[in-house]
Amino acid sequence: MQSTTEQYSFNFLTEIPEIVGGSSDELKLKLGEFAGPLDLLLYLIKQEQANIFDIPIAKITNSYLVYIRLMKSLDIAVAADFIVMAATLIEIKSKMLLPRDPAAASDAEEFEDPRKELVDQLLEYEKFKSAAQMLYERSTVEQAVFKRGAIESDDNNAEISATVFDLLTVFQKIVLRHKEEVSLEIEREEISLADMIKALRKRIFAELELNLLTFFEDFHTRRELVTAFIAVLEIVRTEEVKLVQKATFGDIFLKKVGVGSN
Amino acid sequence: MSEIETEEISTEQPDEPASEAPARSAALVMAIAEAIIFVSDEPITSKILGEIIGEDKQTVQAAIEELQKEYEERSGGLQIREIAGGWQLATRTEYHEEVRKFLKTRPSAKLSLAALETLSVIAYKQPVTVPEILEIRGVQSASAIKTLLEKRLIVTKGHKETVGRPMQYGTSKDFLIQFGLNDLSDLPSIEDFEDLSITALDQQQ
Numbered sequence: 082m083q084s085t086t087e088q089y090s091f092n093f094l095t096e097i098p099e100i101v102g103g104s105s106d107e108l109k110l111k112l113g114e115f116a117g118p119l120d121l122l123l124y125l126i127k128q129e130q131a132n133i134f135d136i137p138i139a140k141i142t143n144s145y146l147v148y149i150r151l152m153k154s155l156d157i158a159v160a161a162d163f164i165v166m167a168a169t170l171i172e173i174k175s176k177m178l179l180p181r182d183p184a185a186a187s188d189a190e191e192f193e194d195p196r197k198e199l200v201d202q203l204l205e206y207e208k209f210k211s212a213a214q215m216l217y218e219r220s221t222v223e224q225a226v227f228k229r230g231a232i233e234s235d236d237n238n239a240e241i242s243a244t245v246f247d248l249l250t251v252f253q254k255i256v257l258r259h260k261e262e263v264s265l266e267i268e269r270e271e272i273s274l275a276d277m278i279k280a281l282r283k284r285i286f287a288e289l290e291l292n293l294l295t296f297f298e299d300f301h302t303r304r305e306l307v308t309a310f311i312a313v314l315e316i317v318r319t320e321e322v323k324l325v326q327k328a329t330f331g332d333i334f335l336k337k338v339g340v341g342s343n
Numbered sequence: 344m345s346e347i348e349t350e351e352i353s354t355e356q357p358d359e360p361a362s363e364a365p366a367r368s369a370a371l372v373m374a375i376a377e378a379i380i381f382v383s384d385e386p387i388t389s390k391i392l393g394e395i396i397g398e399d400k401q402t403v404q405a406a407i408e409e410l411q412k413e414y415e416e417r418s419g420g421l422q423i424r425e426i427a428g429g430w431q432l433a434t435r436t437e438y439h440e441e442v443r444k445f446l447k448t449r450p451s452a453k454l455s456l457a458a459l460e461t462l463s464v465i466a467y468k469q470p471v472t473v474p475e476i477l478e479i480r481g482v483q484s485a486s487a488i489k490t491l492l493e494k495r496l497i498v499t500k501g502h503k504e505t506v507g508r509p510m511q512y513g514t515s516k517d518f519l520i521q522f523g524l525n526d527l528s529d530l531p532s533i534e535d536f537e538d539l540s541i542t543a544l545d546q547q548q
Contacts, residue, residue: 116456117482162482202481204537209479211536212463213456216522223523224450225439226424228431231384 118166119206121148126203133203136196138177142170173199247326248293251333252310255297259306272305277312281335285322291335293324372398372406376430380407386429386520427519428526454490461487462496466518467533470500470511488512496521 115121125144131137149163176195194200272280285291293313300306313335316322321338375396380387393403407430411423420438424431434442443449454462461484464476476484491497496518502508514527524530 116460117480119481120456120460160482166481205479206481208533208536209460209463209467212467212530212533213459215531215536216463216466217453217459219522219524220454221450222436223521225436226523227434227439227442227446229381229384232382 116210117160118163119203120210121145121163122166122170123203123207123210134200136200138170138174138196142167142174145170169199247333248310248313248324251293252297252306255294255306256303259301259303272308274308274311274315277308278315281309281312281316282320285316285335285337289337290325293333293335296335368398369402369406369409372396372402373410376403376407377410377432380423380430380432383431386426386431388429392430424523425525426523427516454494455487457482457484458487458490462491462514462518465491465497465512466514466527466530469513470503471513472503472509472511474509 115124122141122145125141125148126133126136129137129140129144131141146167149167152163173195281296284296296313297306297309300309316335317324323336323338325334325336326332327334376392379392379395389400389404389407392407393400396403398406407423411425414421414423420434422433422435424433460480461476464479464484465471468475468479473484473488476488488497492499494517495515497512498515500511500513503511518524519526
């Protein structure tokens with residue numbers, strides 16, 4: 082009994098992680114698959130080909146701790162829940178190592194297996210793990226089925242769906258595009274915000290619909306772009322102009338209200 | 344809408360009054376239902392179809408079931424499915440490769456294992472709280488729940504009247520749609536999985 086205790090005792094500070102089978106890359110991949118401590122535990126039990134109702138707790142605790150150590154050495158953040166499970170396993174192990182009360186030992190039915198709670202938890206978890214597998218399969222099948230897209234109707238036209246964030250995204254795209262080009266800025270006549278708004282209004286009213294990307298492309302310096310961007314915000318706020326996005330992640334258009342789909 | 348009905352009926356059988364028309368309008372109900380299911384971008388219920396066509400729900404239900412049979416027998420590229428309590432026209436799974444080639448799409452991002460597990464717990468235990476999910480999964484599910492909420496697969500179902508009044512979660516209509524379910528009873532019973540896992544264990548030993 083004493084030697085068993087020695088064999089499986091763990092010193093958290095000095096224990097060196099063991100690489101269990103294969104290269105560390107392979108393990109890293111495997112470790113990423115565990116959805117939680119129960120998942121890892123189930124895996125270890127199956128790997129040991131152990132009976133879930135009679136878990137060789139010392140052996141499993143040992144491999145569990147090796148895995149956690151390995152995760153740490155591979156810089157995978159070990160969730161607190163994994164540590165909690167490690168503590169639970171060690172607690173169960175120590176309970177099992179304690180000699181049973183000789184008086185109680187004769188009455189086998191009275192003896193509560195310290196593993197029972199964990200086994201129940203594992204069995205319950207396993208059901209939901211299988212259910213998750215079933216959901217995965219269902220969604221895979223479902224992705225092979227295609228439905229009709231939305232037909233243009235008053236309910237689903239995409240007006241208003243462009244938010245300030247969508248605008249900023251477009252703006253960022255433009256700025257990025259110009260970042261490399263503009264290496265030298267030559268002093269030039271700056272266009273004022275008022276002029277910019279005037280120009281923009283003229284264009285929208287002339288073209289009825291104006292792609293934001295096209296509009297921004299006319300400008301080359303960062304300053305001009307910022308002025309143009311503010312002009313867009315301003316014109317949408319104050320005038321009869323709407324921002325319209327025809328498809329999710331699609332281009333954004335400036336549109337005069339009361340023209341087009343209505 | 345009732346205009347269409349009377350008009351059509353009167354052209355077909357001008358002698359009979361419209362009220363005694365269930366048998367002869369069955370084909371017509373089927374046709375209109377098919378047209379509406381085609382244009383609808385989400386599953387449409389027999390009830391709404393009935394309101395539009397001007398027939399009772401049972402008549403519409405029977406007509407669509409007949410329509411569904413026709414599609415089955417034709418073995419074409421389309422199918423009529425009962426999803427999330429409504430009817431939906433969709434392509435058959437067999438042709439997904441070609442359809443995908445045409446649409447130039449790839450299967451959308453899969454849910455992580457953690458998110459799928461969390462979703463399965465919520466689907467079977469709903470309404471369920473975060474601590475209850477933790478108890479089953481043995482791991483915090485906060486980020487998985489966030490993902491599921493963002494993907495609109497789950498919805499909040501009010502607070503549980505217990506200490507701390509934790510928020511409860513349940514699955515959404517989008518969940519049914521994305522997993523091809525008509526309603527939650529379409530899910531296999533959770534006890535079936537128990538049998539499965541025990542059998543698997545027996546085989547292992």
